[in-house]
Amino acid sequence: MKKRLFSLALTILSVAVAMAQNVSTRTNDFEVDFSDPKKLASTTIPVINWITPVQETNYAQENKFKIRVEIDSDKPIKSIIINVKESEQSASRGSSSIQPTDEEKLHTVVERSITLMDGDNLLEIIAENIDGQKTVSYRKVTIGSAALADATKLDRTDYALIFATDEYDHWGDLVNPVFDSRTIAAELKKTYGFQVDVVENGTQADVLKKIREYAEKKYKPLDQLLIFFAGHGNYDQTFGEGFVVTRESLINDEAKTTYLSHNRLRSIINNIPCEHIFLAMDVCFGGTFDAALASSRGIGDEVYKEQNTAEFITRKLTYKTRRFLTSGGKTYVSDGIAGKHSPFAKNLIEALRSRGGRDGVLTLPEIYSYVEKLKIQPRFGEFGDNAPGSDFVFVAK
Incomplete structure (x- = not known):
């Protein structure tokens, strides 16, 4: 036959x-x-x-x-x-x-x-x-x-895509972005079981190529993607737009063609076919990632004491997530002392090391409670197709 x-x-x-x-x-x-x-x-x-x-x-x-x-x-x-x-x-x-x-x-x-x-x-x-x-x-x-009694059996994967730049061709070098990012990456792997990808001192092409790679992945409904940027940022008053400064970005680039605009980044990340995406940015003027920052609302803690961990996770991840947290608004932020982390990264790492307290689940409101009292107040908001009630969870292993 x-x-x-x-x-x-x-x-x-x-x-x-x-x-x-x-x-x-x-x-x-x-x-x-x-x-x-x-x-x-x-x-x-x-x-x-x-x-x-x-x-x-x-x-x-x-x-x-x-x-x-x-x-x-x-x-x-x-x-x-x-x-x-x-x-x-x-x-x-x-x-x-x-x-x-x-x-x-x-x-x-x-x-x-x-x-x-x-x-x-x-x-x-x-x-x-x-x-x-x-x-x-x-x-x-x-x-x-009944079918969600064991959180370890949930069909889900957590990914982290981290971009760190402290060496620049035309801008002044920084001391902490790569150090911060390596520490965060290690914590995500060890404590929460994330699959982590770190791009160090990348060009704009390197950044976009790696994001495209993640945009072409197959994701399951409970999968999450954390994207983190650390390095220089810039804001153009005439264009009314913020930018990520990549390794080859020029200082006097009036057209900003060597920079990665927040508008483009917002659109690209929003279109990644992962239901739950959290963007964190430790860059100057990072808060301008939100096109309507002035109207963004604060957040509050949420407590669920009557749910098992699996129910808690699935409830948190019921709605599509497009959330961001930045180290500041339309301002410069400190790079910190060499080898001691930036102020934002230091508090973010402390939040990750808390393991979310007794329940072992760290949520965005809990992370925000660690960084909200910094001298330069971080900004928390939503973008793209975010649904009301969305969240992003870090589940300690």
Whole structure:
């Protein structure tokens, strides 16, 4: 029997010559059997596009869970089946069959509110066209607190991307950015289990290339990304904009083309496909990262004493996070004494070493409590697509 293996490109509507073959989005592969010429038929594979939820693994407190799926096919869609299972191999807990109307046979939008059981649920969508060609796609949804009893079992990864510059081609050198950043990186790794990437004395191209690398990663719903900048910063009164000064930035650059603008940085970071991003900046004029800093509000402590750690984490990470904390506003900030950390970095490191107190979870309000009394007051705010109620957590190991 002759068989051939094809890989599906996610951005291309693949064409196959097959009959009654299945495609799974988990493997991105499908197998075509050419042994029986009578079964051959020219057909296309239906494409399933999840609008909600986008991520493959999801967490929710409520049993009612909404889905929205768009299905496209060059050949008319015969049927769409929604199954709810505990796993791929288990029997269906419930099933729903949809017969597209004539107007929907090439493009069907499926919207459903599905009642799920506490624990793990696997949503399976099967789309079949008139040639019997099937596509199968899955989403995993964990419901309720029972399945979240152990925080160490949560499907999540914390990343840290750190940029530190203390050697400049045209600006005066600094004494602490690399030292500060290495200390913070070590604390994130040792205490909180972050996967850390440090870029030292990088050019603007180095910075953007590394951010692009993180923008192309695959993230899970509870994954977090911390981005930290330490070094020179600049503010242009005429442009009304702040800038990160990179290694090769010129001092007398009126066009600011050798600088990395906050506007560009804000847009790029906001578009990284990670649900939870926290940006910290220990640079002069870092507060100008917020385009509307004057209207930003303060923050307060939050205490949850009745939740286990896993419930606390998932509740904190329910909403999309785009938060920032800077060492100052529209001002110069101190680099500190060589080998003793900058004032902002010193207090940030103290916050990280606190391990979040008894519960072992350090939140943004708790971090802010460590830095808010500095002589030059740090700025805390939100940007981009931040959702009300969002947070970023550091979970001690």
